[in-house]
Amino acid sequence: MREISVVITMDCEPSTATSHPRATGPRDWAMGERAVLGYAAIARSYGFPCTFFVHPETILAQADLFRALEREGHCVGLHMHPWKYSFWRHEGERYRAHFGDLSEAEATALLAEASALFHEAMGRPPLWFRPGTFSANDASFRVLAALGFRGGSVSAPERVYRETRSVWSGCEPDPHRAHATFRQIAGDLPFGNMPLSADLSRILTAPNGRRMPADFRPDTDWPGQYGVSYRAIAENILAQVRQRDPAVPVLNAISHNMFEYRDPADPVCQRFKVMLDELSGACERAGVKPVGTTVADIAERALRVAPPEEEFAYI
Numbered sequence: 457m458r459e460i461s462v463v464i465t466m467d468c469e470p471s472t473a474t475s476h477p478r479a480t481g482p483r484d485w486a487m488g489e490r491a492v493l494g495y496a497a498i499a500r501s502y503g504f505p506c507t508f509f510v511h512p513e514t515i516l517a518q519a520d521l522f523r524a525l526e527r528e529g530h531c532v533g534l535h536m537h538p539w540k541y542s543f544w545r546h547e548g549e550r551y552r553a554h555f556g557d558l559s560e561a562e563a564t565a566l567l568a569e570a571s572a573l574f575h576e577a578m579g580r581p582p583l584w585f586r587p588g589t590f591s592a593n594d595a596s597f598r599v600l601a602a603l604g605f606r607g608g609s610v611s612a613p614e615r616v617y618r619e620t621r622s623v624w625s626g627c628e629p630d631p632h633r634a635h636a637t638f639r640q641i642a643g644d645l646p647f648g649n650m651p652l653s654a655d656l657s658r659i660l661t662a663p664n665g666r667r668m669p670a671d672f673r674p675d676t677d678w679p680g681q682y683g684v685s686y687r688a689i690a691e692n693i694l695a696q697v698r699q700r701d702p703a704v705p706v707l708n709a710i711s712h713n714m715f716e717y718r719d720p721a722d723p724v725c726q727r728f729k730v731m732l733d734e735l736s737g738a739c740e741r742a743g744v745k746p747v748g749t750t751v752a753d754i755a756e757r758a759l760r761v762a763p764p765e766e767e768f769a770y771i
């Protein structure tokens with residue numbers, strides 16, 4: 457492997473004023489804008505464009521910002537926490553759920569509604585999607601493909617957050633075409649999924665009991681809270697991708713629009729730079745060139761990968 461794609465993503469939440477006081481998100485739109493612009497500027501200084509997954513009320517409130525970012529080569533897709541959207545659009549009643557709670561009919565109706573709002577803001581329908589907390593069920597990919605989405609970042613390998621319906625044990629860790637009936641495996645749906653990159657060598661348990669491997673996010677203080685350095689995370693993830701040698705090798709990082717990425721003294725901003733230094737350093741030491749790209753490119757490449765031939769298990 458001589459090159460590896462790098463996709464730096466951010467989920468752009470609604471401000472807590474429009475969703476719910478306990479929700480994650482910037483306290484106001486100005487903070488969200490600072491986060492987005494600061495994040496994009498730092499990623500660019502390392503040669504990487506960004507992929508923004510944006511919640512419907514956020515894309516409506518900040519349409520000019522995201523249109524400008526798209527013109528500059530960043531990628532803009534749709535993000536969705538049904539229950540946040542519910543508080544904004546349906547007085548907390550319809551869709552008071554996580555994405556993986558929704559039936560096929562509910563998910564279809566909600567995404568059609570949200571896509572129309574996205575279209576209004578951006579002048580085109582959304583083509584890429586990420587659900588809040590990577591919450592999904594076995595109907596999710598089928599719904600997304602039927603609505604015309606080309607791809608997204610829907611899975612977080614080995615994450616088990618049962619209460620948000622984000623359960624990805626045993627799932628495909630590299631970009632692939634999604635499967636119509638079983639979300640953990642590759643299939644032949646016209647939807648290219650880019651899993652979140654994670655260090656699968658160890659599953660961590662958060663104080664709230666949630667289980668997940670470490671990933672690239674600067675949001676979490678991995679060294680302080682879990683004793684895991686960004687160097688170890690970057691080296692382990694890269695080594696695991698190289699060992700698997702997938703058709704579409706990628707390092708997919710995530711963050712959120714609620715941190716002060718324009719303030720060099722902010723600890724999250726500092727961790728973002730450490731992470732990018734370590735990601736770049738791990739690639740350099742391994743002799744692999746990191747090439748910045750977006751989910752649009754990864755999804756199209758994943759769509760060209762033939763579904764794997766698997767031997768039937770006669771058990």
Ligand SMILES: [Zn+2]
Nearest residue numbers: 467469588589
């Ligand atoms: Zn989110």
